[in-house]
Amino acid sequence: MAAAAAAAAGPRPEAASPQWVPPERDPAGAAAGLGDCEDAPVRPLCKPRGICSRAYFLVLMVFVHLYLGNVLALLLFVHYSNGDESSEPGPQRRAPGPGPAPNLAPLTRLEGIKVGHERKVQLVADRDHFIRTLSLKPLLFEIPGFLSAEECRLIIHLAQMKGLQRSQILPTEEYEEAMGTMQVSQLDLFQLLDQNRDGRLQLREVLAQTRLGNGRWMTPEKIQEMYSAIKADPDGDGVLSLQEFSNMDLRDFHKYMRRHKAESSELVRNSHHTWLYQGEGAHHVMRAIRQRVLRLTRLSPEIVELSEPLQVVRYGEGGHYHAHVDSGPVYPETICSHTKLVANESVPFETSCRYMTVLFYLNNVTGGGETVFPVADNRTYDEMSLIQDDVDLRDTRRHCDKGNLRVKPRQGTAVFWYNYLPDGQGWVGDVDDYSLHGGCLVTRGTKWIANNWINVDPSRARQALFQQEMARLAREGGADSQPEWALDRAYRDARVEL
16 A cells, blocks of 8 residues: 555564684785775665665664654655655765774675585584575575574573563554654655556555555555555556545545554564573573574674674464565665664664574474575566565465475574675675565464574774774673663573573
């Protein structure tokens, strides 16, 4: 539905041996000058009209549950900008804070070689692991037995002790009231959605960009039902002309959504989650898992240790997570959540900057619950091709079987992939559209997973400043001086033995 673009805005929610040399100490990289941290203006990290297009970005800010003020400001930005994705970006960045930033070595990246390729690595003492390439687009790998059964049970136990919360919350009444007062040009919204610029909004054009409406997963049936209820499509053909779109009153959309309570099956994500601390002072098993991830990724300890805590997720029977990307697009109007505290910049929006995802399966699932990569190893990528006829490949409740690659949950197995392409200079490039993935419907039993996200700022200089500042805080004040997001104090003091 066309109105969803405006109304969706709501408040936010051990591949190698131990002998590998950490990249930041790699003299070859330093000699090549790849550690240079001169901060050129940060370009958009998404190709036009891809999954990270600005039209999608409008809704992504909702999807990651940003604060209401950010969302309203984003709508105003769209309203007052010229809406041309090829135009120069909005606000100019200010230079990072005073003082030279340290040089950072190139980011490591495992080679896929070919699908099915296996290599032996030693991530823990006296045991070999095997890494198998699952796809090249995205660069995706599987490691059976990364975690032991005892480690899996411990993680679940700690999560239950901590307590889990619902992963998605619908917008509040305050949000809806605020949205009702917004004066945003419907022409701008129409142009955002009209991908082929033919002056008509087809259902798949609306679906391709809105993805959700007011926290709900939008389907062709739901959009047509809404069109009918608010009399937006007089001829009932499912296509809106500019005139029909302009005649709509967005307040009718809000009223319609308020009258229709969303079931859990209608949400973008139906799960519960919590966060577990892995830093200094954490349970020894949690520390061991983080060190194993450090050896697997071959990234610097500073990057891994300053990344997000471990997220643990429970999907009950009927649980799902529709296809999404883990890392948000970074435009000049955005900043990474993990480095925002040290950035001396005036940018109104924040997003997650996750260079890698390491996903652990904590149990065997009785029915369903696969991780699907709908477009893995497609020859080309076109967002509009995700929706053909009545099939939406992003819909993990109905069409998981049509995705290109599905990974079955097996206790202790880890899968990991890169959410960005390389930039050719040893750092972060464009968001990899092929990293689109989701959690298939759990048809029987319960599914437990955990995620370690490795955070890297696309601005090399800003990442360097962040690491420098965190090191200073640690020297001066210890762990209590770290940013609140970096550690979970409620979990830090927990002690549980296997």
